Amino acid sequence: MKFKLVRFFVLTSIVFFFLTVGSLSFLQQKVAVNNLIDTAQANHVDLTKAFSNSLWDDFRPFMAETRGLSREALQNHPKQAELYQKVQHMLKGLTVLKVKVYNSDGLTIFSTQKSQIGDDKSQNGGFLSAMKGQPISELTHRDSFSAFDEVVEERDVISSYVPIYEKAGGQPVGVFEIYSDMTGLLANVTQTQYTVVGGVAGLVLLLFLSQFFAIRHADRTIEQQEREASRAKLQLAQQEKMASLGQMVAGVAHELNTPLAFSRSNIELIGEALNQLQPAMQWGHKLVEEVKQQPEKGRLKLSFRAPELRREAADYDPDLLPEEVGEVVNQTLAGLEQMAELVRNLKDFTRIDRAKVAHYEMNKGLDNVLYIAKSVIHTAIQIDKDYEDNLPRITCMPSQINQVFINLIQNAAQAVDPENGHITVRTRADGDRVRIEVEDNGSGIREDDLPHIFESFYTTKAPGEGTGLGLSIVKEIVDQHGGEIQVQSTVGEGTTFTVWLPVEAQVDNNVAQAA
Amino acid sequence: MDKATLLFVDDELHILNALNWLFRKQYKVLLANSGEEAIELLKQHPVDVLVSDQRMPGMTGIDVLREARKVRPETLRILLTGYSDFKAIVGSVNEGEVFRFIQKPWDNAKIREIVAEAVEVARSTADAARKAEEAATHAPDTATEAERIGVMVLDEDDSITESITATIKSRHPVVVANSLEKAIEVLESQKIGVLISETQVGQTDVTALVKLLKQFHPEIVTVVVTGHNDAELVINLINEGQIYRFLPKPVKPGICKINVEAALRKHRQLAENPDLRIRHIVDKDAFLKKLGITHVAELTGGAETSAETAPKGFFSNLMARLRGLRTQTAN
Numbered sequence A: 001m002k003f004k005l006v007r008f009f010v011l012t013s014i015v016f017f018f019l020t021v022g023s024l025s026f027l028q029q030k031v032a033v034n035n036l037i038d039t040a041q042a043n044h045v046d047l048t049k050a051f052s053n054s055l056w057d058d059f060r061p062f063m064a065e066t067r068g069l070s071r072e073a074l075q076n077h078p079k080q081a082e083l084y085q086k087v088q089h090m091l092k093g094l095t096v097l098k099v100k101v102y103n104s105d106g107l108t109i110f111s112t113q114k115s116q117i118g119d120d121k122s123q124n125g126g127f128l129s130a131m132k133g134q135p136i137s138e139l140t141h142r143d144s145f146s147a148f149d150e151v152v153e154e155r156d157v158i159s160s161y162v163p164i165y166e167k168a169g170g171q172p173v174g175v176f177e178i179y180s181d182m183t184g185l186l187a188n189v190t191q192t193q194y195t196v197v198g199g200v201a202g203l204v205l206l207l208f209l210s211q212f213f214a215i216r217h218a219d220r221t222i223e224q225q226e227r228e229a230s231r232a233k234l235q236l237a238q239q240e241k242m243a244s245l246g247q248m249v250a251g252v253a254h255e256l257n258t259p260l261a262f263s264r265s266n267i268e269l270i271g272e273a274l275n276q277l278q279p280a281m282q283w284g285h286k287l288v289e290e291v292k293q294q295p296e297k298g299r300l301k302l303s304f305r306a307p308e309l310r311r312e313a314a315d316y317d318p319d320l321l322p323e324e325v326g327e328v329v330n331q332t333l334a335g336l337e338q339m340a341e342l343v344r345n346l347k348d349f350t351r352i353d354r355a356k357v358a359h360y361e362m363n364k365g366l367d368n369v370l371y372i373a374k375s376v377i378h379t380a381i382q383i384d385k386d387y388e389d390n391l392p393r394i395t396c397m398p399s400q401i402n403q404v405f406i407n408l409i410q411n412a413a414q415a416v417d418p419e420n421g422h423i424t425v426r427t428r429a430d431g432d433r434v435r436i437e438v439e440d441n442g443s444g445i446r447e448d449d450l451p452h453i454f455e456s457f458y459t460t461k462a463p464g465e466g467t468g469l470g471l472s473i474v475k476e477i478v479d480q481h482g483g484e485i486q487v488q489s490t491v492g493e494g495t496t497f498t499v500w501l502p503v504e505a506q507v508d509n510n511v512a513q514a515a
Numbered sequence B: 001m002d003k004a005t006l007l008f009v010d011d012e013l014h015i016l017n018a019l020n021w022l023f024r025k026q027y028k029v030l031l032a033n034s035g036e037e038a039i040e041l042l043k044q045h046p047v048d049v050l051v052s053d054q055r056m057p058g059m060t061g062i063d064v065l066r067e068a069r070k071v072r073p074e075t076l077r078i079l080l081t082g083y084s085d086f087k088a089i090v091g092s093v094n095e096g097e098v099f100r101f102i103q104k105p106w107d108n109a110k111i112r113e114i115v116a117e118a119v120e121v122a123r124s125t126a127d128a129a130r131k132a133e134e135a136a137t138h139a140p141d142t143a144t145e146a147e148r149i150g151v152m153v154l155d156e157d158d159s160i161t162e163s164i165t166a167t168i169k170s171r172h173p174v175v176v177a178n179s180l181e182k183a184i185e186v187l188e189s190q191k192i193g194v195l196i197s198e199t200q201v202g203q204t205d206v207t208a209l210v211k212l213l214k215q216f217h218p219e220i221v222t223v224v225v226t227g228h229n230d231a232e233l234v235i236n237l238i239n240e241g242q243i244y245r246f247l248p249k250p251v252k253p254g255i256c257k258i259n260v261e262a263a264l265r266k267h268r269q270l271a272e273n274p275d276l277r278i279r280h281i282v283d284k285d286a287f288l289k290k291l292g293i294t295h296v297a298e299l300t301g302g303a304e305t306s307a308e309t310a311p312k313g314f315f316s317n318l319m320a321r322l323r324g325l326r327t328q329t330a331n
Helices: A005-066 A071-075 A079-091 A125-131 A183-293 A306-315 A322-349 A362-376 A398-415 A470-480 A506-514 B013-023 B035-044 B061-071 B086-094 B108-138 B158-168 B180-189 B207-216 B231-241 B253-272 B274-280 B284-290 B314-330
Strands: A096-103 A108-111 A136-146 A151-165 A172-181 A357-360 A382-386 A394-396 A422-430 A433-440 A484-490 A494-502 B005-009 B028-032 B049-053 B076-081 B100-103 B151-154 B174-177 B194-197 B221-226 B245-248
Touching: A005 A079, A005 A096, A005 A108, A005 A136, A005 A151, A005 A172, A005 A183, A079 A096, A079 A108, A096 A136, A096 A151, A125 A136, A125 A151, A125 A172, A151 A183, A183 A306, A183 A322, A183 A362, A183 A398, A183 A470, A183 B013, A183 B108, A322 A362, A322 A398, A322 B013, A357 A398, A362 A382, A362 A398, A362 A422, A362 A433, A394 A398, A394 A494, A398 A422, A398 A433, A398 A470, A398 A494, A470 A484, B005 B013, B005 B035, B013 B028, B013 B108, B028 B035, B035 B049, B035 B061, B049 B061, B049 B108, B061 B076, B061 B086, B076 B086, B076 B108, B086 B231, B086 B245, B100 B108, B100 B231, B108 B274, B151 B158, B151 B180, B158 B174, B158 B253, B174 B180, B180 B207, B180 B314, B194 B207, B194 B253, B207 B221, B207 B231, B207 B314, B221 B231, B221 B253, B245 B253, B253 B274
Parallel strands: A382 A422, B005 B028, B005 B049, B049 B076, B076 B100, B151 B174, B151 B194, B194 B221, B221 B245
Antiparallel strands: A096 A108, A096 A172, A136 A151, A151 A172, A357 A394, A422 A433, A433 A494, A484 A494
């Protein structure tokens, strides 16, 4: 599938967009909430200090008195109401919703929520942490929460366990648990989060749009350039085809010229000779007629007169003797046959039909190509055929396959030394394919050039001598036929191009024959 | 006088047969199936006219002509061409000193005419040609001799005129003409031995002048230096203008020098052996007839042309006629 730049960009950008905005929002929220918790905890620690400073005188004896008391006894302790009054007084106006006090055994000796007094929290993580001197806080959302005088709903609450010290540097003597209402602050955090995310999303969107337009423009430019390049390549390929066609036409014209020259000369000669032979033919004719009239036996009586005969004979000097005329005619016919054969080959070679043809005989096709190629390449180059008989037939577009091999043979002819150039065309059956080799003893291809020779526009020929499209077209055609092409070359020794083409399927064969 | 000898060279036997049938009655015909065979035959037999095909495996037509020139310089050389390969054609002019080109397919009457003409020229000049060739190969370069040869360069290309002027100015007078009119003026006032010419100067085709000159001054040796690389043009310039050399532009100064020196030697040879001039002439009467002129005196007001200088008005009249003829054909 073709790579679509714009689509790729949009998809990756959207993924990136959500990842960025999402993680940014998450991070921002986390940091803000952590800050909130830290602040609240610091407040709670301060509050605890204030609490121990002002109320410890009340709580210390209470703590000692209540040690070992039962839950009911604790809840109904006469000092509870007094303590509640003092705590409420102290915390009035703050966001604190609830306060609990634990003794060092984890027993709840005081709570602003009376029902919780007497609860054992000795195994609670928060309590244990605070007893080790480490205050700890957590943020939770409560659907409903019992505050001092009322029950509040839908609140975000931070609770902290804070150790109580009797003197600085000593062991905690108890734990203070404070609940603060954070709903308003948390709403602020969320609000900030929305603003930040919105702003970032907007910026990223702007960035995306500007990139989108730039990339779409780039994509269109590239596409246009590609179209132009492929059009230029097509045009060049067409030009090269025309140039090689022109060369071929010139070669074929020359090839036609030779038989044309002697046939024409012979016919002119026969025409003249027939005129010159006129007397002989007339006299001979007359003689034969007279002989026919005479009796079959006995002396012939002829009406020829000596002076007349002598006069005719004196001027009689034909360029051709009667018995030679037949040979001149025969040679002329041979010339006509040569021309006919050339035209036949040309017709086979330049089949205009672009359709695939079944039962194509590779050996015959190569003969055809070689016949045409010989008119284009240097006459001294020796071309050998090494065909395997009964080669399986193939299905192909003959005009295209012809182009492949005329290209390879022409290349070979250009690579060899005209004086002792040698080209071998070999065919072999090779499994379910037909293998065709075009081997030359030419200059070879440099190792650096070998990997590139099938690339478009790659040429080692001088500028103007080749477009570098010949072999790329060859490869394209072979690929289209489901074939394969390979090259082996040694500089100074020669080059072999090997083409494999698939044999036509047996089933196809039967179907075609049945039809 | 015994029959003249012709040697035909072609790799196609049918062609040899056809040519044999065509000429065997009038001439002694030798046939060679390859260039190598032709050179062997040439070594064994005196040959008046050699006709060779250009495109053959092994030795090509130019190779045959070049070798033949060495083996038998007196033999006139004709090239039979089908495929107008520019390089081959130019090679046959410069290396093979070809007398005529015959194009395939030929017309029997025409080929007989050309061969008959070649035979006549060959027979009447064989001795002179042999001697001249020997003299030329043995004699040193005589450029410093007292006799100075007028050289005219007819071209607009400064690089060519400069390089030629620089080469020979010290030894021979050089006139540069940059138009047809100027060239005609020079020809009518000065003695010219070597003409170095483009085929086209400005918009004017000057090949007519080149051909014309050879009709009336066969001793003038012509070197064509041109950017118009067309095989037909060369064939035409040989068959009708008997040019001595054809140099396609761009010409390297060295090549130019060698060929101009050769042209100077050739001119001296022709000047010393008037008999040889016939080897470089084309049928003058036929040429004039084409122009509708029955006698040369028509153009000169009674004065006969000499080999030395043309009478005033001769070339301009002839060129005018030639142009008139062109216009008629064009219409």
